[in-house]
Amino acid sequence: MLKSFKIGGVHPAENKLSASKAIEVLALPKTVFIPVGQHIGAPAEVVVKKGDKLLVGQLIAKTSGFVSANIHSSVSGTVKKVETGPDTSGYQKMGVYIDVEDDLWDEQIDRNNEIKSAITLDSAAILAKIQEAGIVGLGGATFPTHVKLIPPKGMKAEVLLINGVECEPYLTSDHRLMLEHGEELIIGIRLLMKAMNVNRAAIGIENNKPDAISEMIKLAYRHTNISVVPLRVKYPQGGEKQLIKAVTGREVPSGALPISVGAVVTNIATTFAVYEAVQKNKPLFERVVTVTGKSVKNPSNYKVRIGTTISELIEAAGGLPENCGKIINGGPMMGKAFANTEIPVTKGTSGILMMPEKESKRGETMPCIRCSRCVSVCPMGLEPYLLMTLSEKQIWESAENEKIMDCIECGSCSYTCPANRPLLDYIRLGKGKVGALMRSRKP
Amino acid sequence: MSKLFTISPSPHVHSGDSVNKIMYGVILALVPAFIWSVVMFGLDSVRVTLIAVAACVVFELLIQKFILKVKPQIADGSAALTGVLLAFNVPASVPSWMLIVGALVSIGIAKMPFGGLGNNPFNPALVGRVFMLISFPVQMTSWPVAGSFGVDAVTTATPLAILKEGVKNGQPVIEIFKNLPTNMDLLIGNMAGSLGEISALALIIGGLFMLVRKIITWHIPVSVMLSAAIFSGIFWLIDPAKFADPIFHLITGGLILGAFFMATDMVTSPMNPKAQIIFGAGIGILTILIRLWGAYPEGISFAILIMNAMVPLLNRYVKPKRFGEVNIQSTKG
DSSP states (O other): OBBBSSSSSOOOOOOOOOTOOEEEEOOSSSSSEEEEEOOOSOOOEEOOOTTEEEETTTTEEEOOOOSSOEEOOOSOEEEEEEEEEEESSEEEEEEEEEEEOOBBTTTTSOOOSOOOOOOOOOOHHHHHHHTTTTOOTTTTTBHHHHHHSSSSSTTTOOOEEEOOOSSSSSSSSHHHHHHHHHHHHHHHHHHHHHHHHHHEEEEEEEOOOOHHHHHHHHHHOTTTEEEEEEEEOOOOTTTHHHHHHHHHHOOOOOOOOOGGGGGEEHHHHHHHHHHHHHOOOSOOOOEEEEEEEEOSSSSSSEETTTOOOOHHHHHHHTOOOEEEEEEEEEEETTTTEEEEEEOBOOOOOEEEEEEEHHHOOOOOOOOOOOHHHHHHHHHOOOOOOHHHHHTTTHHHHHHHHHHHHOOOOHHHHHHOTTOOOOOOHHHHHHHHHHHHHHHHHOO | OOOOOOOOOOOOOOOOOOOHHHHHHHHHHHHHHHHHHHHHHHHHHHHHHHHHHHHHHHHHIIIIISSSSSSSOGGSSHHHHHHHHHHEEEEEEEEHHHHHHHHHIIIIIIIIGGGGTTTSSSSSHHHHHHHHHHHHHHHHHOOOOOOOOOTTTOOOOOHHHHHHHHHTTTTOOHHHHSSSSHHHHHHHHHHHOOOSSSSSHHHHHHHHHHTTTTSSSSSSHHHHHHHHHHHHHHHHHOTTTTTHHHHHHHHHHTTTIIIIITOOOOGGSSSHHHHHHEEEEEEEEHHHHHHHHHHSSSOHHHHHHHHHHHHHHHHHOOOOOOOOOOOHHHHHH
């Protein structure tokens, strides 16, 4: 019996259309727009101005607080303007427009393809490199990685978990990274272990990627302290708390961080970025993005510079399908819908999913028939139907007591509801209100 | 960039399950029992079922259209299902007009005044059935003899009624059992009883279908049957001369129909497995209590309605196991 989390879960159609497509490098764009707030926390401060000449990898905005991250230029060329532009959230955000000229890299970046496995830096130096390179969680949450790696006072990291689950349907970028850059990933894991001073790491991979599992087992074989854990295919297996439960059996208490049970979770793409930053001196300015959808001509995985508009990715994959009714940033369970295609790829863009028109709209909402499917699929053991009602009726105290803040917004409840009720929409609304109430109570 | 895209919050995919699929799935699961009732009671089963379904659907339509003035939702299948279940809970010989009164109570009193689908606290079919039982006791307890095909003079008693009568007259159970069908007959459904309740086998086939299709979970049917078996088994072990064995209790009367199709009614049953097991156990025990000491020979309808009333309490005080609760408890202890 494969390991898994215990409570709830669903199994949406996997649709990993691009799983067999090797990562391709996308052609350089003509212009890029790089927002300076691509992470959770304070937006970075712009350090360039109109007319500046930039090299690939040059710092364009520097971290502006503890929870913040550096932003680097993904191209070489001239700063056209520093202005607001569209970002993935749909709002206008400050950023840097750059006209691309040539492809000249900062000479400190090691562009040699050779894999550098010797670890020469100490813990503090590795952390500094990670922070300098502007690495954030690339699974979509975009929490600055260096902050995650430094445990709060009185807590100690005991085990590093690498999230190779990729439980979102359609997405395959982490899968491809494991197949094509496994060796670098192992080095990245060793770097992270050294940075946090932990001596145990485990890579959790869902069992629908047997090739990635065997590849990682083969590579991790030489390292007795790195194990590979195949996991049952069940959504949200890649949820941080679910992954910790599945791999270690430990349950992160309600309201606490993973570090409270000694675990730190990093995803595959982030681990690869750590390797590149520390061993190759390469800041985070490009990432692998899955471009996919049932009607997409050529579902693919592209290595793409941050700031490239998604329309260029869509063109490369065969153009916007005639019947496309919705474009999603990320996977279908947790991704956000894009308003248009003139939006730049940011650090958190793991996939671009084009949904056919008929799958873009929700079905008609019916009365709740109290079937309790939402309760049985909730991976946090919550009662979504109740949380929705409490949010609808604005009974915030009860919503708090019913643990609304524990909701990880995985969407299993709405996915499952036979009456098509907007469960998660209301729970999100409630979380916002209850969260504000809780903060206002603190002295 | 002229094309407009849909913007909506996640999730962007859906399981494809729907209220209609669930309702029609349950109706489909009742087909084996319906076929058996036609074998036993002939066209009377067809008459009763059609009238009950038509009456429920029409009443719901009229109420939605003329009283509530909302868009009629009869296509969701819930009214039709109530009709089928009501039909299954009455003798095949019941006069049509009584059935229509029962349907009016089911839809017009037990369901729509509470807000329609999803809001009724009590199982509508059972409210209608119990109303009929109390209002028309003679017709509701006159059971046609199987194969007599509508000759309304020929009636008989159900095994449970024979047992109750015998025990009341002080006969030992072994003597009474000589007048009762064999266990095999009871299982297949060769006995007197309500239209749809007689064949335990056909109902179990339907129940398994619902389990496989994940329309229901095992918690309620298993806890109803297990608790009824254990509770009746205790008395049988104490005094086999006075009490019937648990197998008899399981396969007679409406216990199987109740366990798989009435108690599992989503709207009127609890919202998490723990509460569902308590709910089911309550139904099993109450059913046997009524059968052994109550005024009626059969008790599952009352047992389910009583436990329906407990559902809001169960939902309030019996909570599912929350993720991340363990550590909080361990610090307390």
